[in-house]
Amino acid sequence: MTVSRLPSAALSLKQFLHRQNVLGIYRNILRTIRRVPDEADRKFLRDWAREEFHRNKNVTHEDAIRMMITQASNHLAELQKSLALAHS
Amino acid sequence: MAARVLQQCVRSFAQPSLRLCSSNLALRVTAVQAVAVHRPLSFAADSRRTRWLVQSRIPSVGVLCRQYGDLPPLTLETIKERVMYVLKLYDKINPEKLQTSSHFMKDLGLDSLDQVEIIMAMEDEFGFEIPDAEAEKLMTPEEIVQYIADKKDVYE
Numbered sequence: 001m002t003v004s005r006l007p008s009a010a011l012s013l014k015q016f017l018h019r020q021n022v023l024g025i026y027r028n029i030l031r032t033i034r035r036v037p038d039e040a041d042r043k044f045l046r047d048w049a050r051e052e053f054h055r056n057k058n059v060t061h062e063d064a065i066r067m068m069i070t071q072a073s074n075h076l077a078e079l080q081k082s083l084a085l086a087h088s
Numbered sequence: 089m090a091a092r093v094l095q096q097c098v099r100s101f102a103q104p105s106l107r108l109c110s111s112n113l114a115l116r117v118t119a120v121q122a123v124a125v126h127r128p129l130s131f132a133a134d135s136r137r138t139r140w141l142v143q144s145r146i147p148s149v150g151v152l153c154r155q156y157g158d159l160p161p162l163t164l165e166t167i168k169e170r171v172m173y174v175l176k177l178y179d180k181i182n183p184e185k186l187q188t189s190s191h192f193m194k195d196l197g198l199d200s201l202d203q204v205e206i207i208m209a210m211e212d213e214f215g216f217e218i219p220d221a222e223a224e225k226l227m228t229p230e231e232i233v234q235y236i237a238d239k240k241d242v243y244e
Contacts (some may be wrong), residue, residue: 017174023204030208053201 018065025072026053032079037086045079132244134165162242167214174213175229177207203227210236 011019026049033045056068142232160166176183180202185195192198192206207223214236218226225234235242 014116019200023200023224027208027220027223028206034212050201051207057199059175067212 016064018062018069021069021071022065024051025069025076029072029076029079032076032083035083094145146188160241162237164233164237164242167236167242169230169242170213171210171236172231174209175206176210183189188233191228193227200224207232214240 012077029049030046033042033049036042036045059065061083172186172188175181175186180198181196190196192203193200198206203224203226207218207226210232211218216239218235222235226235
């Protein structure tokens with residue numbers, strides 16, 4: 001039986017990967033929001049993203065986390081598609 | 089007034105087909121530097137008179153010196169000031185408690201989402217992208233300054 005030498009506050013591998021995922025998606029969302037032409041829209045979208053991510057940051061149930069990551073990716077894809085349409 | 093005289097002296101310097109002998113010009117330039125304020129009119133008249141003698145068009149100084157456009161050079165001091173300024177504008181940070189060595193998570197009580205926002209703000213301020221892997225390691229203003237100085241080749 002192996003004894004883990006990590007401190008108890010360390011995340012498990014899955015949680016660690018989820019965390020990386022979430023931060024990556026957050027960063028991509030913020031970068032995509034930068035490309036929005038209107039300043040008021042940008043502010044609205046930034047506040048919306050902040051609100052959503054901060055509201056759910058303490059969720060621990062793994063399925064819920066995965067569902068939210070998928071949702072965020074969908075939002076991101078939609079935003080990018082709208083921007084591509086707007087710029088074409 | 090003295091500046092205009094100096095400019096005219098430099099212009100006459102720049103002329104390739106100038107008939108002034110170099111010693112005369114050197115004398116005039118040093119004399120201008122020494123007696124700067126006192127006799128500007130005579131020197132101006134002098135150089136104008138000699139310009140009448142030479143009939144070619146007077147090029148401006150810009151012909152012999154190149155001019156490029158660029159941002160002002162970065163120094164460690166200016167980078168630090170800008171980083172601290174951006175951090176003070178961030179609404180979740182208390183400006184009084186902010187120092188260059190304050191850790192975002194341990195001292196200022198921010199979380200990783202806030203840290204992502206802060207690094208985004210730094211990207212906006214300095215105009216270049218910071219990749220994810222390196223961005224998540226920057227946890228104090230001092231580290232951010234060091235990273236930017238590394239990337240922009242600023243050293244002292």
